[in-house]
Amino acid sequence: MKPETSTPCSCGSGGACQEETQKARRGFLGVAAAGLAGVMLAPGVRLIEVAQAAPNPAAPPAGATAGASPKVRWGMLVDTSKCTPGCNACVTACQTENGLPTKPGPTDAQWIRKVDIKEIRTGKAHSLPVMCQHCAEPPCVDVCPTGASFKRADGIVLVDKHICIGCRYCVMACPYKARSFVHEPQTKQKPDVPRGMGTVEGCTLCVHKVDKGESPACVTACAAAGYGAIAFGDLNDPNSEISKRVAQYSTRQLREDLRLDPGVRYQGL
């Protein structure tokens, strides 16, 4: 109130009339704010409620599953001390499960690959599988011009090939090189994994299996090969095995500096 009272008023009656004006303004603003906050679109429906209700899908039809829950965050934990150089079980299982070519050519899609790294100074070598990291803040989704690249409520990042135009912007944006473009007509698709020319694809975290309550093919194959290096589960559930291990051991995300919060974590790296 100090600046107002210090300036002289033109009406000649000192600060009294200014005080009146301020009060009136304050009163008006108060009423306006209350009015805006309570704007009703229809009796009992406010804009804010519509906005909050929108992301929730409608109730699933009879006989169908409930669908992806936003309370779940699917994730993987790869124990690089158990992952063995030369073992390709996860890659093979991925190819078999998803109908990818088992002998990929230079232009074929690649959903998961084995990466061998060595620290030059110490000579310590690691072998680890790298696939779509299912980021919480996926750059592929940010750049997609059609909305084909999207993140499901449970954290799985997918490509909707019905609306993908094959621009490959997501391939450029992904720091993990997890996306591939399909260059040629496909003829050996699996009923659960549609794949087609002119679209981009990547690891789906075996979404068709996860929706049935199963683990991704790479996880099952790694366990079957006797290594058990990949754990799969709900990162949001404190009682899940993956959550307990993440809480107990120090784990890392690839390219933590990008702050994408990947759902795939690596232990012993």
Add this chain to the structure above:
Amino acid sequence: MKHPQAMLLTVRVEPVETHPSRSDGVRRTSTSSVRTAWCLRALLKAFTVFLLSGALAYAADEPGKSSRVPRPVIEAAKGGQCVEPAADMRRNHMAYLKHQRDDTMHGGIRGAKYSLKACIECHASPATNSVTAAPTNFCISCHSYAAVKVDCFECHATQPGKATSSFHPLVHPTGATAALSRQLRQLATQPATKP
């Protein structure tokens, strides 16, 4: 009723009828009333034969047999009850599939009523185990007849279960070319073996 076969039958039947007064040989001089009755009976019989032949000719017009208009020939598959009446499915199957595909893809809702996978499991031909492999297979027969390109099978499998899919040339003319180029590329990428 303009069918030539029907006309032919009618003409052929009429002379077979004999005059009733001639067979008994008693009354050669027939009255006009008897003549009229005989004429009416003959006409009635001729008309019945005409109608029957018409029905036969109509039966021969059933889809895909002897009609001049070609009809889609759809071979019988598993059969049984579809998720909606056939007429509804013919008109609205694309809308049902499209709505559910978005729920499944984005929402993860699986096992609902209209699924392409379920369509294929039921409608795959027993001969080719596919809905598009032969011109008489379920999806391709109607779509080629109606000249509506079916895009589903550029990505989706055309065979149920674990079997692999294949394009019919009507669906994807480059299918065979793709297989050939794949073989060529595999040959090219293989390390050369020295003799």
